[in-house]
Amino acid sequence: MKWPSEIRDRNIEYVGLFVDRLRQKLAHTLDDNVVQRYSAHLAEQQDEGLDRLLHFFGTWPFEGKLALLRDGDDPASFHLIRLLSCTGRFETVESDGPYSTEIEGFVDIFRRRVADLRQQATAEVLS
């Protein structure tokens, strides 16, 4: 018996389908005020719906994930970056920022992720 020359991890197919469905489900929970609700309660426990959304964002792969680069100590500024790997390599996103506080950066990242989620969910439906 020959060892397979190419091994395909079938789990990837399932995970893709699972994430697609979860994305659709979460996209339906988004309303026009979601960014405002997020920013208003950023320092507190978010409601359950937002909690699930944040967890979903948290599971996104490192490659391409938005993050902040802290520059300087006091006062510091925060630049929007895009991670290139799980080791923390990144590229700067010049289109926005810098932010004077982390909170501003967090809210902007959240806004962008919500937009991405909506776009991906719409694209999936259309396809």
Next chain:
Amino acid sequence: MNLTGYADPMVVKAGGHVDFMISGEQGEAQIDLVRLIHGDTGKAGPGFVEEVVSSALPSTCRVHPQRTRCGSFARVPGSRTWLGNLDCGTAYAFVQPTRPGRGAQAILGCIDHAGHSGFEFGIGPDGCLQFQWGQNGAIQTVRQEVPLIAHCWYFVAVCWDAKGGGIELHQFEAINPCNSRIGTVVGFDLNQSSVFSFKVDPGPSRHDLIIAASPDRDDWATHLFDGKIDRPGLATCALSFAELMLLSQGANPDHGQLLVHWDTTIGYTDQGIGDVIHDIGPNRLDAIGINRPVRGMAGWNWDGTADSFRLDPSQYGGIAFHSDALIDCQWQPSTSLDLPPSLRSGAYALRVRQDGQEDHIPFIVSPSEPGARTAVLLSSFTYLAYANECLPIGSEIMTGVPLVVTARETQARAERAHGLSTYDSHVDGAGVCFSSWRRPIRNMRPYFRMEHLGTAWAFPADLSLIWWLESEGMDYDVISDHDLDALGQAALAPYEAVITSTHPEYYSARMLDGMEAYIREGGKLMYLGGNGFYWVTEVRPSEPWCIEIRRLNTGIRAWEGKCGEGYLVTTGQKGGLWRDRGRPPQKMVGVGFTTEGMDKSQPFERLSDSFDPDVAWIFDGIADDALIGDFGLGLGGASGLEMDRYDLALGTPPHTRLLCASFGHSDAYPLVPEDIMIMAPGYGGTQNPLVRADITYFTTALGGAVFSAGSIAWSQALPVNGGDNTVATMTRNVLKAFTGAAKTATAQGQRDFA
């Protein structure tokens, strides 16, 4: 009086002999031999189905109330001869009581409670060390004032001299940083020594000595001890304080003064240890454990440097005794049956009826000679592991619906009259590691539904597979885990295909070896279950009625063994999960345990591999977009209860096809703990893609194949709609291919290995 009973043996070959032990009202009971076809009375299925089988049984038998007496202890046969008039002596032991203050408990006892002769050294009702003796109806009791603390080790002794001396009671704490519930930093003063004078002379006992109990009036035992006892003994004189101090530090007793000294560390081998507790004194008064006192327990001197008696038996002198342990009811047979060698294999029961009550006493018959192409492997180990499960019923958090109870089940749970399952804990909190068939098993009945689930489980659930095979007119034999354990591969080799039950969770090394060899050498397995091949489970070959497990610190577990107590005394092997011993189920069957939940089951959906022309035969008659099993007796779907997943990292063969998977499980289905390294949110079914069941298929080099459904609920979907459904269609396609009725499976296998 409930009508109930048990069969011994519970698994038997056609041609063998079975005794039926029945307890009921004094009088006649009507008895019939029945073959069990279906049990679950859920509305979507065929309901309860049995077939009366003509046999040599009489139509009635005499029954009477039979008493069950629980508790583990050790008898010392012949000891009364040596006890004589023990005017002076010393009784001593290391002890770790677990329930002091819960009634009188004997460490060593031979007192005759009717005539008050003999003595009992133990713990009084208030939890204080106590010595009691008597003669001719007069009794004297002396007691310490400082109570013993639960789960802490002590050296305890009583010295007496009726000829001019008095009585001394001593307790010295023996706590080290590892061996007890509390550590050493505070330095509690738990020691006490007290002196008393005689008012009643000690008299000889008419009973043999018992360790961890005293003799009862009916030659059983009373004042059962909960906790561990290590290296107890008796000296023929009152030892001095200095001599006791030496003993308390672990010195060997002076042989010249010994009557008996049970060295509980003797007898260990790499294959475990038995029920004999060896006396190294001059009289060789070995003690015999009753109801399996638990060996392999960390002793008073366990210092955390050894994790097994195999590494350092001298640290494993602890023997755990439990007042609610039960291995053997020792009931009298009410009737017996010599099974004809031609009897068809299957799940059978003695149906007993008396005064409007009915019970089915189940047993499994394997064929005298294999005669079918297919074997159904019933999970007799699993049935024992769950036998009389009494987990707290407040599991609505898992089921999502309010509990539905029955009066009889509630009463049974409260009484715990016939012992516990390996899911339960003894009254002192220690997990139950032994379970036996020599007792009535109330949840191994064809119509039993688990109260917190409202669905059949294990034996009654497996009958759904039996019903379907019957309805399909399939030719099959029934064999059991015990056959596989006894015979290994030879139990499976005669069959072209083997079908598992819904929940083959408990497996011995011999069973795994046998199953792997069967598949490797060309056998075809249909693993139609979930959470299979999970816990290391063993029996002594000469005592197949009793399984042993040790639940360790991973896996979904109803309890967790104490530090250093993870090795089975039955075989000397490490317990816990097979996955922790390098044998995750994925290696053998492609899938392994990933989640369990009890609220609702889901259907399977086809994935891309299912459209591969090489496996199209599995899906004959099933539409491309069909939901497979959006129905079932197991919570309404074919994917549910306990489920398995494909995982290359855990050993799924790399050419395995992932044919189908389930979606949409709730957060009542969490990922199993053995997969979670760092805790975080999102391990529930709504957010985690590993929470699912997978259907897989792979072939082996010598023409074997494995089809895995990866879900307990699969076979419980077979009987829905009279057996006309997608789950049944797939199962039929695979079984026919595996047994030569269709050649497709072999052809596909040849392509895989070309």
